[in-house]
Structure formats: structure tokens, C-alpha cells
Amino acid sequence: MKKAIIGGTGVYGLDGDSRTQRVETPYGEVEVFVARMGEEEIVFLPRHGKGHQVPPHLINYRANMKALDLLGVRYVYATAAVGSMNHRYAPGDMVMVTDFLDFTKVRPLTFFDGGDGRVGHVDMTHPYCPNLRRAFYEAASKEGLEIKGEGVYVCTEGPRFETAQEIRMYQGFGGDVVGMTNVPEAVLAKELGMCYQVVGMVTNWCTGVQKEAIALHDIEAALGDNKDRLTRVFLEVFSKTLDQDHCQCHRSVVML
Ligand code: HPA
DSSP, X not given: OOEEEEEXXXXXXXXXXXXXXXXXXXXXXXXXXXXXXXXXXXXXXXXXXXXXXXXXXXXXXXXXXXXXXXXXXXXXXXXXXXXXXXXXXXXXXXXXXXXXXXXXXXSOOOSOSSTTSOOEEEOOSSSSOXXXXXXXXXXXXXXXXXXXXXXXXXXXXXXXXXXXXXXXXXXHTTOOEEESSHHHHHHHHHHTTOEEEEEEEEEEEOTTTSSSOOOOOOHHXXXXXXXXXXXXXXXXXXXXXXXXXXXXXXXXXXXX
């Protein structure tokens, strides 16, 4: 199993039949769903659990990513519900995330915790996989899925939303969208040498961007048909043979 989709808020499964599989990791057990596509099996991992029961700051990110690694996964597409602080990206839009700003506070954020007597660092020149991004754009245009643009994801600790002043600060730092989950997920994928790309699905305007209080629009309605189109695009890319010959994702770790 080389290919996986991590579903964020509002994206809870793939169409068609899938079987449940439990994976034991040093960080805890993870439940994934495995669907057959031709000769291949695709893994689906609902980030917040099957019934969306795990809040963002308590997600066991290391168990999730280690489980994918143990299954042999090398290529991961993920979705993430985000608020928008960029006037170009409105609720319902999709944004390709190209970089992040990390404002998390207390979550375990690495596999390199020195336990084996070695110190590891990971290069963040390309936080997301340029190949998966390129392949996504090609498949998305065939599917008629519009990606509104690219943007910088601000990751907050949550679970509270931001204050208006925090949003102004993040705007000043170059942020476009804000969510609570992409760090450490994207970092752990890189530590494991995986190709990883997340697509942001805008569910609301960030605090203070509009006059009204923050309104989390009906997520299902905001995501609409885009949710299904998005998974179809992921699967279209996954139906092809992928390689890691043209990106740095599997050689970004420096061990000292
Ligand atoms: N802030 C943080 N996380 C979010 C938001 C937001 O406005 N919307 C969806 N996830």
C-alpha cells in the first residue's frame, strides 16, 4: 500500500467498498480504511477519527503517520478545513497550500526525540511535494475542479479560534489560510520521507475579516460537490505510477 488520503473535517471516506484495518504503532493503535483500486490498495485515514471525535490539539499525529509508514505508504494527499484571511479565497474555495507558519504550542512535533541517541533535522525548503502538486493540477483540470490559488497555511494550536488581532498579525506575516492540524502532520510526513500535499478547503472567513462574528458555514454545504471531486482527483493521480525521482521528499532528513 503506497498511496494514502488523509481526510480532514467534512471528508470522512472514499466511495465504494473498503475494509477496516488496525495498525499497531509505538505511539498507539490507528484505524484506517483500505479500498481497492485496480491492482492497488489505497489507504484512507480520517484525521479526527471515524466519527470526528478527536479535537485538533489531541490528534495522535505520530501514530497516524507512523501507521501509514508501516503500511508502506510513500504518497499522501490530505484535505484540511481552513479559515480564510485572504480576500481572494472565500468559503467554498479550494486553496493549494505551498508553505506553512507554525504557531502550535504543546503537541509532540517530531519522531526525532533523541531516544536512539541521534539528533535528526528535516529540511523544509519544500514543505510540500512539488510533484504531487503538479500531478494534482493536471488531474484537477480534467475533472473540472477549480483550485482558487496557492497560499500559506498558518497552523494554530486551537481548539479556540483566533482573535482578530492574531489574524491581523498572521496576515502581516504572509498567511492566507488558518487551520489547526497541518503541523505536525506535514512535518512528520517529511521526517518519514513521504511525498505529501495538503489542499485547504475554506469553510469560513477568519475572525475580524468580516464585520460579523466568525460563522463556521455549514461545512457540508461549503464543501459541496468539491469534496467528491477532490477525492476523485486524488484517485486519478493515484491510478498512475508515481516515483520519488524528481523531488527531495525522501532525502530531506539530516541525521547528526
Ligand atoms: N481558524 C482555525 N482553524 C480553522 C478555521 C479558523 O478560522 N476554520 C477551519 N479551521
